[in-house]
Amino acid sequence: MMDSKGKRNDPTRRQRILDAALVVIAEVGVAATTHRRIAIAAAVPLGSVTYYFTSLEALLTEAFLQLAQTSSAAFRARLEKATDRASAREAVIDIIAESIWAEPRTLLLSYELYAFAARHPPVSAVMQQWMDSSRAALGRFFDPLTARALDALVEGIGIHNSIDQAPLDRAAIRAIVERVAGG
Missing domain, CATH: 1.10.10.60 (Homeodomain-like)
Incomplete structure (x- = not known):
């Protein structure tokens, strides 16, 4: 062409x-x-x-935005299958236990994104969009505070499981999700 x-x-x-x-x-x-x-x-x-x-920062910001959009899409796709609060809890358990958003490469990139965002305000907007997208998907079934807690739980357990010598298994993840979101 x-x-x-x-x-x-x-x-x-x-x-x-x-x-x-x-x-x-x-x-x-x-x-x-x-x-x-x-x-x-x-x-x-x-x-x-x-x-x-125009700059390396602009390129990195857009690349991280692409990462956030891809990861959010996988997160939303699993939650969209939920029809009620109980199936939404199962979706959250699946997202964590099956590493739906947190496959090793994405986790590594998200570590880099968090560190970069801490020093580059335009990138922190990318992080905020990612969190807002996750919370909106959770918000279909959970109040805003619970959605926020579950969002942090998804990321936190994903990060911990990626480096923990004894990662949480599905039963432990279920127990934690039920404590946060009600069982």
Whole structure:
């Protein structure tokens, strides 16, 4: 495909750059992520990265937004199957016990996102959108305070289970969810 100046136009290049940014962040962390590393991972010229993104922070912010949207979609999809409060509790248990949002790569990226957001206010807005989305999905069945507690529980247990030598099993997760959300 050619653009108006007769140059090749790659309609997937911008998305490849975003995807590559997440790959690089997962491999080396935000602190070691550079335009050059992203360009190499995306298999694009270095100039393409700066063409599509005005700064590294803008690129990282958008990549983290993509991560948050993907993770929120998986979270919402499981909760959308719920028809009542009891099935919503089961959905929360599934989300935690089956690592629906918290597969290892996503957890690693979320650690990086939290650390980056602490020092970059535009990224904290990404975190807020992610939390708002999760709480809205939970809010179909739970009051706002319980939805907030369950959201923190989903993330907290996911994070702890990812590094704990004795992660919580489904029965323990069920007991905790029922204590928070009522059984």
